[in-house]
Amino acid sequence: MNNTYVGTVFGAIHSLLTGLKVTMKEFFTPKVTEQYPENRSTLHISERHRAQLYMPTDEEGNNRCIACGLCQAACPNGTISITTTTVTDSETGKSRKVLAEYHYDLGSCTFCQLCVNACPKEAIKFNNKFENAVFDRNKLMLKLNK
Amino acid sequence: MDITFIDKKDVRTTLRKMREGGMDFLRELIGMDWGEEGLGVIYILENSCTHEVAHLAVRTTERQRPALPTVCDMWKIAELYEREVYDFYGIHFTGHPDMRRLFLRNDWEGFPLRKDYDASEAINPIRLTSEPPEDLQRSYEIEEDKEFAAIAKRENFMHFDEYVINIGPQHPATHGVLRFRLALAGEEIRKIDIHCGYIHRGIEKLCESKTYPQLLAFTDRLDYLSAHQNRHALCMCIEKAMGLEITPRAQYIRTIMDELQRIDSHLLMLSCAAMDLGALTAFIYGFRDREKVLDIFEEVTGGRLIQNYNIIGGVQADITAGWEVKVKDYCTYQLDKIKEFEDLFVKSIITKNRMTGVGVLTREEAISYGATGCTGRAAGWACDVRKRHPYALYGEVDFKEVLHTHGDSYDRVLMRIDEIKQAVHIIRQLIDNIPAGEYKQKTKPIIKLPEGRFSASVEGSRGEFGVFIESHGDKNPYRVKFRPMGLPLIASMHKILKGCKIADLITIGATLDYVIPDIDR
């Protein structure tokens, strides 16, 4: 039956009708489109989503960075650059390096997390603030420490 | 991994003997530059029935005009592999019918993966002109009593009076920047010439100057639809070299992630095949379902496409609370939706007519081209790495290696549907039994591998993905080679496209499911 002329015609019509049935069912099911800027309040972005690097601070605004430079060394494409100054501790008299400026180029970051993994003090982290579009590339050159 | 060095003169006889002895799968052909010891090639052969593996190497101390004999008459895939080696190391393969560059421009100076390569911009500036077309196929033969091979034959590939069209590099159906030059007779394809390299990033060269943890950043960007699996292979290779045993919890998570990634990739392949055939609605349905996998990924890994999840010694972060429930719900949902997709697209008479008998690759051809993954299994070749050389938990879970027999486009689509079902089956066995414990092992900040050569391979979403590392004991690898899944697939297009119609090119391209960044590493 299936190989005859008539059989082929009916077999074909059956398979096509099955397809039509599927689309007809979906025609009436609720739609899945998310209308982005309007749905900001209900938008779920995973906590772990990597959108940009930041330095968590404590209540007094101090970060945990010890300016060891491991993150800078770990970065495969030179996204991080650190400048340091040397300060002398007034009590012990020893001099040590502290962080002067922590520069981070969001534009060339590949979000590979190697810097976060390399950090011995958990001084840097990724947050999920993903709305990073800007009109000027220079605005992507961020200074992380305040 | 132990390598037997063979003499240059005996290469063909030794390899032919091995080929006849059942070593019919040329898994990798790796170009090498050992500096003082010369340039050379490593062959990794495998017996497709017993899965026995052999590593052979050959080298020549000549650097100016190095020549080695070709093996492309024994393994079809060697044709493109040897062109790649020629491109990067400048080794001429005598007897090869078509010694052109594969990835780089024809006017490129030097051979970039050689250790003495000068990368200065003065030699190879960014060229703003179009590539001079080179249709000249050259082949080389050994001259009497000489080391170097002389040009034996030149012939034009495309002739002036042929109706030549370019599919790509910008074309909606090449899934990336790949370029086919086709000579047509009406709608029929007479000749095909494949140009790769439009997005080659030189990752293998880059790897040689990076530390081992830094290598991890690259693998997700090869075949972005096998991101987890690629990185799994690299981590496995490094862990094997370090002698690091990873925890059962990490093994479970890695296996589940690999399978989720496989579902993700196969869904994308099915949807894109539908789109290439003009069924846009099926495409959207597939992508709607794929979003759910990506949501699951994002929840745990923080990334949707580039996940950065595997690290040396385990995984980046532990799974979140309640994630298992989401995965289980998704599995149920997906099984339901895949049926809908089958009704709408796969079982449709139009799809069947478009795909049945189109692009047939037989089992022998698949092995000869090294076309692993769903393409090989659709042809009846049991080439699943998960079964051949079990890794992670694949030795313990129960799953079937689905095989089809026709090797045509339709079987390749059915393979994907079956594999999605098998992946769900695997995930369901593991998801409730994830053991407690650490999700990663502590590693030193600076990792040095012992001297030697290491390799590992996994079953990626579209074939066997292999990593080969040669270490000289430094914190940087001496040579890293990734076995591309896509290169064998497009190599086999040379064979299966002849006599097809233009519309079949699209069908075949869609069902072979190559990903360009994986070909252009």
Add this chain to the structure above:
Amino acid sequence: MDFSTITTAIDNLLRTYMPEQAVILAECLLIALCLVLAYVLFAIVMIFMERKVCAAFQCRVGPMRVGYWGLLQVFADVFKMLIKEIISIKRSDHILYSLAPYIVVMSSVLTFSCLPFARGLQALDFNIGVFFLMAASSFGVLGILLAGWSSNNKFSMIGAMRSGGQMISYELSVGLCMLTMVVLGGTMQISAIVESQLDGWFIFKGHIPACIAFVIYLIAGNAETNRAPFDLPEAESELTAGYHTEYSGMHFGFFYVAEFMNVFIVSAIASTLFLGGWAPLYIPGLNAVNAVMGYIPGIVWMLGKTFFVIWLLMWIRWTFPRLRIDQVLVLEWQYLVPIGLVNLLLMTICVVMGWTF
């Protein structure tokens, strides 16, 4: 309601002020203006409908940004298209290249003018109306062939050749289906065909052969308009955009609009020949229902049926994958034409034996 009373009134009004020739000229211009306006109006409705219906089939919501519920989206698109540059291609055949879109639009407007929207609301109506319709609709393929040929682009050329092979083949099936209905109606005048459906639509009167003809007509009509699953001439995954790859701005717009309007025309013809055109639903025996149906104006009936058929075509379009060129021809020559011929015979037998309602 008979629209001919209005048109006669306008005619008389003009005749009181103008000489004979001027009246004819003025009426021609007036009709042309009305036709083009209606053409554009329907095109806009169609494009919007296509987007929303397609979105609904695909689990999406479609355009939502421009205007409430995306209502102004089409106007934004038209505006964008109007301000775009019309690029002339080097080494193309300039005259034919610019002529092609107009030929396509002309063919489609000419066919459009044959449609009966209500009693008396029809621009062209004469005794071989169906013939004229077929002739007018079939020279659109000329424009497509010219577009592909003159663009000096290999993709366009392949697309044009495909569409040539396809459209000319499928004209046959369309013609056979129309002939089947002409046999049933016994006339080629479109208004008369509709009149004879006042006591029952042809699809009910002609029962089995009419149903078969309807299905074949929908398939062939889809192929005639180059829509999926028969969109090979412009198969975007193979030929980027087929014959109109090189066109930009409003020249592209003409192809686009003509394609949409051809769908409208195919559907309108389907509703005229099979579903009674502007004739209301008539069920023998239920006089009360028939009287209520009779109060609904003819133009509502006509547009309602037409848009229903359009929706059917969209449903088909957004469900199936595309065929390959040889399969398209096999479908036509091995299946549709033989079935159509047998069906024509069947209809003739039915009519001769009086087996129709």
